Amino acid sequence: MAREKDGARGGGEGEVRERVGVLLAAGDPAAGDPLDFLRAQFDAGLAWVHFPVGLGGLGAPRALQAVVDAELAAVGAPDNDPRRIGIGLGMAAPTILRYGTDEQKRRFLRPLWTGEEVWCQLFSEPGAGSDLAGLRTRAVREGTGGDAGDWIVDGQKVWTSSAHNARWAILIARTDPDLPKHQGITYFVCDMTDPGVEVRPLRQITGEAEFNEVFLTGVRIPDAHRLGAVGDGWRVAQATLMNERVAIGGRPLPREGGMIGPAAAVWRARPELRTPELHDRLLGLWVESEVARLSAERVRQQLAVGAPGPEGSGLKLAFAGLNQRISGLEVELLGEEGLRYGDWTMVRPQSVDFYGRDAGYRYLRAKGNSIEGGTSEILRNIIAERVLALPAEPRTDKDVAWKDLPR
Ligand SMILES: Cc1cc2nc3c(=O)[nH]c(=O)nc-3n(C[C@H](O)[C@H](O)[C@H](O)COP(=O)(O)OP(=O)(O)OC[C@H]3O[C@@H](n4cnc5c(N)ncnc54)[C@H](O)[C@@H]3O)c2cc1C
Numbered sequence: 001m002a003r004e005k006d007g008a009r010g011g012g013e014g015e016v017r018e019r020v021g022v023l024l025a026a027g028d029p030a031a032g033d034p035l036d037f038l039r040a041q042f043d044a045g046l047a048w049v050h051f052p053v054g055l056g057g058l059g060a061p062r063a064l065q066a067v068v069d070a071e072l073a074a075v076g077a078p079d080n081d082p083r084r085i086g087i088g089l090g091m092a093a094p095t096i097l098r099y100g101t102d103e104q105k106r107r108f109l110r111p112l113w114t115g116e117e118v119w120c121q122l123f124s125e126p127g128a129g130s131d132l133a134g135l136r137t138r139a140v141r142e143g144t145g146g147d148a149g150d151w152i153v154d155g156q157k158v159w160t161s162s163a164h165n166a167r168w169a170i171l172i173a174r175t176d177p178d179l180p181k182h183q184g185i186t187y188f189v190c191d192m193t194d195p196g197v198e199v200r201p202l203r204q205i206t207g208e209a210e211f212n213e214v215f216l217t218g219v220r221i222p223d224a225h226r227l228g229a230v231g232d233g234w235r236v237a238q239a240t241l242m243n244e245r246v247a248i249g250g251r252p253l254p255r256e257g258g259m260i261g262p263a264a265a266v267w268r269a270r271p272e273l274r275t276p277e278l279h280d281r282l283l284g285l286w287v288e289s290e291v292a293r294l295s296a297e298r299v300r301q302q303l304a305v306g307a308p309g310p311e312g313s314g315l316k317l318a319f320a321g322l323n324q325r326i327s328g329l330e331v332e333l334l335g336e337e338g339l340r341y342g343d344w345t346m347v348r349p350q351s352v353d354f355y356g357r358d359a360g361y362r363y364l365r366a367k368g369n370s371i372e373g374g375t376s377e378i379l380r381n382i383i384a385e386r387v388l389a390l391p392a393e394p395r396t397d398k399d400v401a402w403k404d405l406p407r
Contacts, residue, residue, distance in 0.1 A: 011058035020071045034078035038114040047113045080115040083351035088112040088119035090247025092170050095240045099228040120166035122157040130378050133181040139173035153219040163199045163212040164348050166192045172233045177403040185233035189225040205364045207344040242308045248373045249316030250296035259326040260289040273333050285326050292318045310386040313379040320369040327363040
């Protein structure tokens, strides 16, 4: 197994098990305050073992996290509810680790991992989704030279998952409209409690409002909350997007975890619903799910911290297609029952759940899987260009100043 290159020290399975033992010896993890336990887990380097020492990790191979998680789950230790803090864990953290200052890493990573602070992602805009580099939210710095002060941000973001729960956001904004669109962007950490941030719910196909539109009016961001150099935001954002695809499409799952689990369970429990045609399809999807799960495991083991390549796009593309086909099959299998939909109440959920509730929910929620984190069409473009080395799409706007682009 490849050693993680960013890990400052490394650590073998023996050390990891020993540290888990010390952590557990400090008290019954199921009895005390969950937050105290999670903080102690972070400080012991057992939060994400592949992160550097001092930042919740041991610089150990990523695969050893499974050893930690299994030992802690066996004694009923609390977890940090990854469905609630997925954007922080999967996107903000690796970006901060790669591009953040020491101060930013110390300030943000611990409460992000323990779940004390939820993060959201202020990237997409009404006119900038697949063409994210076309974004128009502006960040203008007060003062100049030695008197330069805070950044003032104005604009609108959309489809912002979990913004209603978030304390912080990763944000990209245009800082120089005179440059071509990819070059005039800067990356910030935005305080969602700033008075200029307004979050409004957007109801989605499931009836819930998991995401929001976010209006930014005169939002003040200190320069200390800039991530990466001024004008380098597109490169920093690439790290977030590449990690996002692994986070969505390559999350660790047990066998029959994910969408195939409920479909296989219905198949076993309800023999009266079976037909030979559905049997063949279910079996094919079961095998494809297992291949996707094991491929994701392999990709995760090969990843350097914070720097996945285009392979994450392949995982996410497969994940979206499988989820849609499997949830469709589950609804077909259940017939009329599958069309019943339990609850259409508009709620603003505390977490993002792809598999919850019932077959109808799974079917509807899976529609978004081929849009969120990059559409399947865009991911195919990435695979075509960066993996298969096929000719790139013509891009006539890449050398034109953003302010001169036709809109
Ligand atoms: C459930 C969900 C959660 C989301 N959460 C967040 C979030 O937290 N933060 C955030 O910033 N964004 C979020 N998004 C937004 C998401 O990233 C965008 O919706 C996505 O990037 C597509 O952008 P768009 O909606 O503007 O569609 P468009 O970019 O307008 O695309 C419309 C259609 O055209 C196709 N298309 C566009 N360009 C090309 C091309 N070059 N080649 C081929 N086909 C093309 C697309 O594939 C798509 O089918 C979320 C979306 C969903 C559905």
